[in-house]
Amino acid sequence: MNDNNDLVNSHILGPVTVNSFGDKFLFNLNRHNFDKVNSITLFDTKFGETLFNENTLYVIVGTDSGLLLKYLQNKAIPKGSRYIFIEPESVLTALKEYGLIVPAEQHERILCVSLHDWAFAIRSFKIADYFYINAVRSFNAFCAQDDFINEYAELSWNIVEVLAQLNWENNTAIGQEAFIDRQIKNIADNRLPAKLLQHAFGGQTVVILAGGPSLDEALPWVRLHRDKFVVFAVSRISRQLLAADIEPDFVFSVDPQEISFDISKEMFRFGSRTVFICSYHASSKLINQWQGLMLYLGQRVPWESHLNVANLGGAGPTVTNAALNVAYDLGFKRIILAGVDLCFTRDGFTHAKGSNEQLVGPKLNLTSLQVETNGGFLAPTGNDYAQAIKTLSLQAKRIVHSGGRVINGSFGAAKIEGVEYIPLAEIGLESSAINAKAIVDSKVSDHVIKEDYLADVLSELKRAEFQVDAIRRLAERARSINDSMYNAEGLLENYKDKRKLDQIEKKFKRQHRHFAKLVKRFGIRQFIQLVRPFNDEDWTFEEAKRLGNIYYDAYSEGTKKLSRLIEDAIQRVVARQQESESTPDFDLLFEQWRKDKSFGRAKAWRLKHPDVEVSAANEALLDEFEREFQEVLDRKDTRHLSRIKSRSNLTIVRQRAGLLFKHKKLEELQDLLLSLDKHEQQQAAEPYRFLIQGYLAELLDDAASALNAYQKIIEGGEVLLEDALIRIARIGIDHEDIHNVHLALDCLSKLNPVYLPFYAEIQRLQGDMINAIDTYSVYVSQFPSDTLAQIKLAMLYVDCKSYDGAEMMLDFILSEKPDYQAAIDIKQQMLVNRGQ
Incomplete structure (x- = not known):
């Protein structure tokens, strides 16, 4: 029965089949994807224009039996774009053997490779240049999304992991536009630099609270000893701190993305004791609605200016790294980390209780990246955390070198060089209380914001506006000259224009060097083409003209983006000036608050102007803004919550469990099973739980328990039915249980015709030759191009001495492939047998 081991092999690709539209594909890669519409229509519908952006590197897992590759090869490839398709080795070999893919050398901007050649592909296609312009996109083809062969999940996760790591390595220039965008938006509100507190807490202790799973264990200890240390907290844990009745001394945020507001908005419920320390580029909705003391990190404006006073830096990559930097700069000599795990729990929880991440259940799409913990065991982590670990280690070593200490009290946190592990209960604390607010007030009170600060900012923004507009006019003039200095043949005609x-x-x-550099950052997508990573041919005059136009268009595009930002910032400053007036232009204020969605400013205005008389109409609008702000704070179903729900999707479990089983990862399977016990959809999780139990039993050589688990899946319905039947067949083969193999294959062949040949082989081994012939005939009628199955059917006819049937089958094969030697040999042997 070992001859049938292939039936449970994960490389069952199925035969080549042709649908009614003429699309050829390996059946078990795509099954019924192309039954109702042809591949071109399906690809157009699925991908639309997303696969055809200019100057983009696309990484696509799977080729849909070569159909997606062919689809792209027949399209006009966008300017500057390239495509890397990656397939499992076995699939790529089969696609080449069947002629389903065209050799890569015929398409210089499309590659189709296996993981073995992946490094070569990304080097030759200059992935770093595409990362530089934030133009690397990855997709899964239909075959990779469905993963009927249990090969694509591992490949896809591997590629996602590698791309994330490469992104981190090339991220110094990525996303600058978003940071500068927030910096300009925040100019009016970034008033007090964090440097005012430099060395303010010399020799004291601070506890930095982050959102890792160990925060749950730390909060009771923090509350018990609250007055013995200063508390730093990342903004995302504000919800948990409120629930624990802990008000931090400082709350931190650095993320420029608007979604940061969704996960941090509970910070607005803290009292006046809490100081907000934010990066200059933090979410504008957090900065412009904070009603207490706020200190910014970094520079006020992204150009050389007197507004950029000396200040503390706030480099990441995470908000915890920024908080640690500030702790060092403020003079703390002992820094205790709590909830700074930088890894996940083994059952997939990434954050503490009360967070959106914990509410939606365990993270099921964990990658293979792991780190050693303080407890000595390995725990899963992510690329961003892995990078943060490296940075935190460098920070900790600097602090230790200066005579300080960095301590992590969590057993399950990542082990980091330079950071001591001491359980929280064993850390000795100061006997006297620390009054952080009094220290802050003493340092900040002497630095009252100047009355004319906003006027100063307005003047600087108008200077920037003038500079950027001058660059725009120069770029437009240069574009016009560049167009006119070439003749009709594309040759350079007027060298005077070249001098201009x-x-x-x-x-x-x-004259404009500082602002010209800034403009370039906003036109980076166009400017990167001038580095010419996308082609290597020598320049012609025509090409020189085209690149010249790109160059000046890039300047123009950059000035347009930057001008819009500066204009918006000017309007915002004018609105802030009105907020200081006792009788402001309420129409202007309301318009700006609506535009910025900064409804919280209404309450702040009322607090600063308690004695100002307001008309009934304006009073009603102020009430409306306050209600709107309160509704935003109370709203639970945020975009962030919706986004993270996908990572706890149960369909991920099948792929992950199959991958762990394939690599015999017993402990990780047990952790995955434990995570399912905590999933919010317990009834839906049942078949996945049985599947993992079956895998675990097989790894422990307990066939009876495995069969029992798989049988429960079959009794439960259609979910994971095919997976369970395959394992039952596998166990049956290993234990020479032909009855169970027969039943499993019978069911499998009804679910998926790709199993019909295996079922036919079992029937043959049982001596049921007639039914074996019938089963093979059903299969061959569905897949008339599977010559191997046709040969086996012909041989069955011969074994049964049904020579007419055999001859008919062999004649059909030879009519399609006249030189097919196996068919010729069988036919000759059959003639000999019939002659005896």
């Missing part, structure tokens, strides 16, 4: 362009370039570099 040189003079304009000098103005960019001298």
Whole structure:
């Protein structure tokens, strides 16, 4: 029965089949994806224009039996774009053997490789340049999404992991536009630099609270000893701190993304004791609605300016790294980390109780990346955490070198060089209380914000507006000159024009050098084409003209984006000036607050102007803004919650469990089973739980328990039915239980015709030749191009001495493949047998 081991092999690709639209594909890669519509229509519907952006590197897992690759090869490839398809080795080999993919060398901007050649592909296609312009996109083809062969999940996770790591390695220039965007939006509100508190807490102790799972264990200890240390908290744990009745001294945020507001908005419920320390580029909705003391990190404006006073830095990559930097700069000599795990629990929980991540259940799509913990065991982590670990280690070593200490009190936190592990209960604390607010007030009170601060900012923004507009006019003039200095044949005709362009370039570099650099950051997608990572041919005059136009268009595009930001910032500053007036222009205020969705400013205005008389109409609008702000704070179903729900999707479990079983990862399977016990959809999780129990039993050589678990899946319905039947067949083969193998294959062949040949083989082994012939005939009628199955059917006819049937089958094969030697040999042997 060992001849049938292939039936449970994960490389069952099925035969090549042709649908009614003429699409050829390996049946078990795509099954019924192309039954109702042809592949081109399906790809158009699924991907639309998302696969055809210019200057983009696409990484696509799977080719849908070569159909998606062919689809792209027949399209006009966008300018500057390239495509890397990656397939499992076995699939790629089969696609080549069946002629379903065209050799890569025929398409210089499309590669189809296995993981073995992945490093070569990304180097030759200059992935770093695409990362530089934030233009790497990854997709899963239909075959990878469905993963009927249990090969694509591992490949896809591997690629996602590698791309994330490469992104981190190339992220110094990525996302600058978003940071500068927030920086300009926040100019009016970034008033007090965090440097005012430098060395303010010399020799004292601070506890930095982050959102890792160990926060749950730390909060009771923090509450018990609250007055013995200063408390730093990342903004995302505000909900948990409120539930624990802990008000931090400082709350931190650095993320420029708007979703940061969703996960941090509970910080607005803290009292006046809490100081907000934020990066200059933190979410504008957090910064412009905070009603207490706020200190910013970094520079006020992204150009050389007197507004950029000396300040503390706040480099990441995470908010915890930024908080640790500030703790060092403020003079703390002992820094205790709590909830700073930088890894997940073994059962998949990434954050503490009360967080959105914990509410939706365990993370099921964990990658293979792991780190050693303080407890000595391995725990899963992510690429962002892995990078944060490296940075935190460097920070800790600097602090230790200066005579300080960094301590982590969590057994399950990542072990980090430079950070001591001491359980919280064993850490000795100061006997006297620390009054952080009094220290802060003493340092900040002498630095009252100047009355004319906003006027100063407004003047600086108008200077920037003038500079950017001058660059725009120069770029437009240069574009016009560049167009006119070539003749009809594309040759350079007027060298005087060339000198004019040189003079304009000098103005960019001298008169406007600071703002020209800033403009370039906003036109980076266009400017990167001038580095020419996308083609290597020599320049022609025509190409020089085209690139010149790209260059000046890039300047124009950058000035347009930057001008819009500066104009918005000017309007915002004018609105802030009105907020200081006793009788403001309420229409202007309301318009700005609506535009920025900064409804919380209404309450702040009322607190600062308690004695100002307001008309009934304006009073009603102020009430409306306050209600709107309160509704935003109370809203639970946020975008962040919706986004993270996908990672606890149960369909991920099948792929992950199969991957862990394949690599015999017993402990990780047990952890995955434990995570299902905590999933919010317990009834839906049942078949997945049985599947994992079956896998675990097989790894422990307990066939009876495995069969019992798989039988429960079959009794439960259609979910994971095919997976269970395959394992039952596998166990039956291993234990020579032909009855169970027969039943399993009978069911499998009804679910998926790809199993019909295996069922036919079992029937043959049982001596049921007639039914074996019938089963093979059903299969061959569905897949008339599977020559191997046709040969086996012909041989069955021969074994049964049904020579007419055999001859008919062999003639059909030879009509399609006249030189097919196996068919010729059988036919000759059959003639000999019939002659005897």
